[in-house]
Amino acid sequence: MKSLAKRKLGGLSSVFSSRSARKSASRAEKDGGAMAAGEGYRNPTEVQMSQLVLPCHTNQRGELSVGQLLKWIDTAACLSAERHAGCPCVTASMDDIYFEHTISVGQVVNIKAKVNRAFNSSMEVGIQVASEDLCSEKQWSVCKALATFVAHRELSRVKLKPITPRTEEEKTEHSVAAERRRMRLVYADTIKDLLANCVIQDDLESRDCSHTVPAEKTRVESVELVLPPHANHQGNTFGGQIMAWMENVATIAASRLCRAHPTLKAIEMFHFRGPSQVGDRLVLKAIVNNTFKHSMEVGVCVEAYRQEAETHRRHINSAFMTFVVLDADDQPQTLPWIRPQPGDGERRYREASARKKIRLDRKYIVSCKQAEMPLSVPWDPSNQVYLSYNNVSSLKMLVAKDDWVLSSETNQIRLYTLEEDKFLAFHLEMLVHVDATQAFLLLSDLCRRPEWDKHCRSVELVQQVDEDDAIYHIISPALGGDTKPQDFVVLASRRKPCDNGDPYVIALRSVTLPTHRETPEYRRGETICSGFCFWREGDQLTKVSYYNQATPGFLNYVTTNVAGLSSEFYTTFKACEQFLLDNRNDLAPSLQTL
Numbered sequence: 272m273k274s275l276a277k278r279k280l281g282g283l284s285s286v287f288s289s290r291s292a293r294k295s296a297s298r299a300e301k302d303g304g305a306m307a308a309g310e311g312y313r314n315p316t317e318v319q320m321s322q323l324v325l326p327c328h329t330n331q332r333g334e335l336s337v338g339q340l341l342k343w344i345d346t347a348a349c350l351s352a353e354r355h356a357g358c359p360c361v362t363a364s365m366d367d368i369y370f371e372h373t374i375s376v377g378q379v380v381n382i383k384a385k386v387n388r389a390f391n392s393s394m395e396v397g398i399q400v401a402s403e404d405l406c407s408e409k410q411w412s413v414c415k416a417l418a419t420f421v422a423h424r425e426l427s428r429v430k431l432k433p434i435t436p437r438t439e440e441e442k443t444e445h446s447v448a449a450e451r452r453r454m455r456l457v458y459a460d461t462i463k464d465l466l467a468n469c470v471i472q473d474d475l476e477s478r479d480c481s482h483t484v485p486a487e488k489t490r491v492e493s494v495e496l497v498l499p500p501h502a503n504h505q506g507n508t509f510g511g512q513i514m515a516w517m518e519n520v521a522t523i524a525a526s527r528l529c530r531a532h533p534t535l536k537a538i539e540m541f542h543f544r545g546p547s548q549v550g551d552r553l554v555l556k557a558i559v560n561n562t563f564k565h566s567m568e569v570g571v572c573v574e575a576y577r578q579e580a581e582t583h584r585r586h587i588n589s590a591f592m593t594f595v596v597l598d599a600d601d602q603p604q605t606l607p608w609i610r611p612q613p614g615d616g617e618r619r620y621r622e623a624s625a626r627k628k629i630r631l632d633r634k635y636i637v638s639c640k641q642a643e644m645p646l647s648v649p650w651d652p653s654n655q656v657y658l659s660y661n662n663v664s665s666l667k668m669l670v671a672k673d674d675w676v677l678s679s680e681t682n683q684i685r686l687y688t689l690e691e692d693k694f695l696a697f698h699l700e701m702l703v704h705v706d707a708t709q710a711f712l713l714l715s716d717l718c719r720r721p722e723w724d725k726h727c728r729s730v731e732l733v734q735q736v737d738e739d740d741a742i743y744h745i746i747s748p749a750l751g752g753d754t755k756p757q758d759f760v761v762l763a764s765r766r767k768p769c770d771n772g773d774p775y776v777i778a779l780r781s782v783t784l785p786t787h788r789e790t791p792e793y794r795r796g797e798t799i800c801s802g803f804c805f806w807r808e809g810d811q812l813t814k815v816s817y818y819n820q821a822t823p824g825f826l827n828y829v830t831t832n833v834a835g836l837s838s839e840f841y842t843t844f845k846a847c848e849q850f851l852l853d854n855r856n857d858l859a860p861s862l863q864t865l
């Protein structure tokens with residue numbers, strides 16, 4: 272037994288050392304290619320802006336006004352969008368922004384913007400903001416933002432050229448941008464569903480209700496006349512200028528509640544519903560919608576009209592801003608309770624609680640790094656959009672990694688591995704003479720997986736969340752020396768290509784459900800990131816790739832296969848190929864509507 276163990280250990284050691292050598296050679300080859308192409312690669316859409324913070328840019332605390340920062344962010348992002356489009360662009364929306372640090376007078380603001388992806392006439396622009404202390408040479412990350420711009424030409428329809436990503440970061444952002452766009456489009460429905468289907472719990476029991484402030488006392492209304500300096504060369508008001516005016520009235524409303532100088536911590540998605548031009552009057556309205564012990568939500572809306580005699584006003588923008596009040600030690604203070612007005616005030620109060628829930632979900636599920644995610648996340652209807660987003664984007668980020676190394680090839684099936692500090696991942700790849708849509712439809716139905724995968728003893732559809740997402744309970748036989756079979760509760764998210772060159776995607780990750788808790792009969796298994804991608808390589812020819820980021824309970828089985836001590840990966844994937852070939856003309860009717 273000892274000699275066998277030594278041979279196994281020696282086999283693993285030699286395989287990983289040889290892979291490390293191949294990895295080093297691969298990197299050297301890439302580095303050499305990069306040097307040959309020129310070391311100073313820079314994204315052609317990238318725009319950099321540096322601004323020195325002067326007293327005229329600051330608030331009463333000597334810190335950079337967020338409104339001024341928003342103007343600079345919007346300008347840099349617009350220049351990046353126009354560099355790619357080759358024509359004027361207007362701001363369509365700005366995603367959530369979380370401010371990590373304030374910026375003091377005398378410091379430098381460094382803004383970098385580049386187009387992540389171009390769609391038909393719109394683009395997603397990624398923005399990074401950092402501050403720099405010129406005396407100490409220290410730098411801090413201030414915030415990151417994602418803006419959507421629309422290309423606009425007076426006499427002709429704009430069709431944007433696609434972005435070609437080159438670096439791993441660019442490939443990741445390009446791939447995930449399609450998923451973020453999808454999430455933006457369903458945002459309003461997410462709020463409605465949460466209010467309709469979920470009971471919103473508040474923290475009234477922990478508040479000091481002896482001190483209440485009527486919401487009407489915080490109401491602010493202000494009017495601005497759009498002048499030429501506020502607009503671009505087409506006469507449309509700069510989005511950043513409108514956002515700055517909105518931040519101004521929101522700060523006044525927050526100050527009326529707390530009787531102090533509040534600090535803006537987060538802005539929830541700006542969405543521009545229509546343009547405004549030079550000569551428009553913009554009416555900005557703000558009110559505190561709700562308070563949450565240490566934070567408050569202020570709602571702001573903007574209406575435009577052309578002449579004073581006009582009775583009809585155009586609603587052009589709305590946003591929600593979260594403020595805190597910091598003490599001398601920069602700790603948040605407890606805020607008074609807001610007393611909403613009956614009717615619309617109570618509606619805004621409830622919606623603010625729903626948005627707080629969604630903000631927490633987004634920050635926990637979407638914004639955090641994949642390495643910080645727990646293996647299984649509780650699933651409920653209120654966070655299904657963000658779990659689905661995280662599920663698909665995690666797989667796309669894994670696919671976009673540059674450091675995949677070919678470990679072995681058997682029967683035209685290739686096994687690649689990826690070693691990073693905290694995880695080992697693998698992916699299997701093969702060409703199958705089946706149409707990509709057919710392969711996607713067949714493998715989307717996880718209930719058929721036991722037909723080709725011996726690691727799935729049974730699969731039960733627990734819940735069909737929507738046409739793209741479903742939750743399954745999977746039972747697998749015991750692996751290795753385990754005496755108990757394993758079970759998994761898995762969210763399966765599927766996506767069709769957004770554009771030419773995009774793959775079909777089936778992403779899988781573990782979730783927890785109150786109806787399917789861990790039982791003594793099974794050992795609960797978990798998957799943090801796995802799934803299939805399908806690329807159309809030609810008529811009736813598809814590249815099928817399976818990816819899996821190994822979890823600790825699965826690691827020994829993975830390394831055994833990677834080291835060549837087991838051929839189960841290959842036999843399972845070969846069985847998958849045969850399943851696709853045997854059933855390519857026998858699609859389930861329920862899947863043909865995809």
